[in-house]
Amino acid sequence: MSQNTQATEEQVLYADILEKGMYAGLGLMIITFALYVLGIMPSIVPVDEISIYWSQPVHDYLVAINTNFLHWETLPTGWSWMKLLGYGDFLNFLPVAILSGITIVCYIVITPGLFARKDKAMAIMAIAEAVILTLAASGILSAGGH
Amino acid sequence: MLGNIKGKAGILFVALMCAIMLSPVWALASEVVTMDQIPAAGDPGWWKWPVILLFVTFVMGIIAVLGGVGGGVLFVPIIGGFFPFHLDFVRGAGLLVALCGALAAGPGLLKANLASLRLAMPVALIASTMAIVGAMVGLALPTHIVQLALGGTILGIVAIMLSAKKSTVPHVPQADALSTALRITGVFYEPTTKEEINWKIHRTIPGLLSFIIIGFMAGMFGLGAGWANVPVLNLMMGAPLKISVATSKFLLSITDTSAAWIYLNNGAMIPMMVVPSLIGIMLGSFVGVRLLKVAKPTFIRWMVIAILLFAGLKAVQKGLSTMGINLF
Numbered sequence: 001m002s003q004n005t006q007a008t009e010e011q012v013l014y015a016d017i018l019e020k021g022m023y024a025g026l027g028l029m030i031i032t033f034a035l036y037v038l039g040i041m042p043s044i045v046p047v048d049e050i051s052i053y054w055s056q057p058v059h060d061y062l063v064a065i066n067t068n069f070l071h072w073e074t075l076p077t078g079w080s081w082m083k084l085l086g087y088g089d090f091l092n093f094l095p096v097a098i099l100s101g102i103t104i105v106c107y108i109v110i111t112p113g114l115f116a117r118k119d120k121a122m123a124i125m126a127i128a129e130a131v132i133l134t135l136a137a138s139g140i141l142s143a144g145g146h
Numbered sequence: 147m148l149g150n151i152k153g154k155a156g157i158l159f160v161a162l163m164c165a166i167m168l169s170p171v172w173a174l175a176s177e178v179v180t181m182d183q184i185p186a187a188g189d190p191g192w193w194k195w196p197v198i199l200l201f202v203t204f205v206m207g208i209i210a211v212l213g214g215v216g217g218g219v220l221f222v223p224i225i226g227g228f229f230p231f232h233l234d235f236v237r238g239a240g241l242l243v244a245l246c247g248a249l250a251a252g253p254g255l256l257k258a259n260l261a262s263l264r265l266a267m268p269v270a271l272i273a274s275t276m277a278i279v280g281a282m283v284g285l286a287l288p289t290h291i292v293q294l295a296l297g298g299t300i301l302g303i304v305a306i307m308l309s310a311k312k313s314t315v316p317h318v319p320q321a322d323a324l325s326t327a328l329r330i331t332g333v334f335y336e337p338t339t340k341e342e343i344n345w346k347i348h349r350t351i352p353g354l355l356s357f358i359i360i361g362f363m364a365g366m367f368g369l370g371a372g373w374a375n376v377p378v379l380n381l382m383m384g385a386p387l388k389i390s391v392a393t394s395k396f397l398l399s400i401t402d403t404s405a406a407w408i409y410l411n412n413g414a415m416i417p418m419m420v421v422p423s424l425i426g427i428m429l430g431s432f433v434g435v436r437l438l439k440v441a442k443p444t445f446i447r448w449m450v451i452a453i454l455l456f457a458g459l460k461a462v463q464k465g466l467s468t469m470g471i472n473l474f
Contacts, residue, residue, distance in 0.1 A: 019253035092417035
């Protein structure tokens, strides 16, 4: 095999970060789920009551758990789960956020290298992708309930 | 001899699992959705559905590997059609199933230079943006409309699976101006022929435009989108099949990420559904890779088509029945 068949520096860097994020997210997910399902941590919605809510549309589900358990002024959407990390069910959002967020880190890290190699088009695309994914992650974009 | 017996046992196992999943008994689960559930007290049998989910997704993981499809495309129609979970949560979990599969495979494919970051970047920019729009539309639309559209899409995927051709190394006479400007090209080593294959792409603009629709559907239905990515990258844009399959798999890690954030931020994640599904699919995939050596791919592929056809019809039927139209 010649040198031509090797992955580029950016590609290998991207792969390394993605791999670390994947292992961190999946490992943490197993731990947080065990803490939740084994009852080691308390949960907002008791495990034996969750089946009552999972057949409802997401908006109705949020209204129900807010009415029955949280009693907040607003529904628990966006990053409000961060306030509930002391509870097993919402602690499980943390590994999901890591798995969903690692791609943003990958794009941010490869951008300087792309600029350094004067690969401007790809560098601008990397910035645009990071901005779009950050916008999606921000919680600014919300869907209307049905 | 032993291998032959193992092979037959493997096929028999998968066939049995499919027969169980296709059985009308599973249809009873969907009726739970329409029943009024009064939260008077905790349900002592709460653990049954996560355990069944774990088992079914395990079988699904095996079938997905053997049938050459992503987990998401099986997960959403089957779990959405036959389990009591609302479609909002099923789509959120489906995106995470597809995302985790892509995250698990992506680093290896990138390092082996089979997935191309340069090919994926412009495609991902369009697909992930549209996946956000699709996710928002999907969460805003009435469930029966999404269910009907999902059923139609699944039946469309069946049609694609039945008709789509593949080209190992498509003939690309000349790279187009855009792909040349973006330097979307590469070299990979093909061990079967012991050749280094130079590849380039053409029809970049129509290819990129296709990802407007693909990204939208991935976000709206939580299906993943390998079933559409590969034909566009391979047949339309002219990337070699191996590069197309690998880049498609990696691409899902970006497309599904954007849509997953929308579902997460809108509260459409229930860990009791998500985690058993991920564990089941991943364990099933490990077993599927081992069975791959002995299973007959053609038989499995027909079985996947049959399952999708049944699940697609079920989704259409559920959507129509909500509108008061009963087909069966």
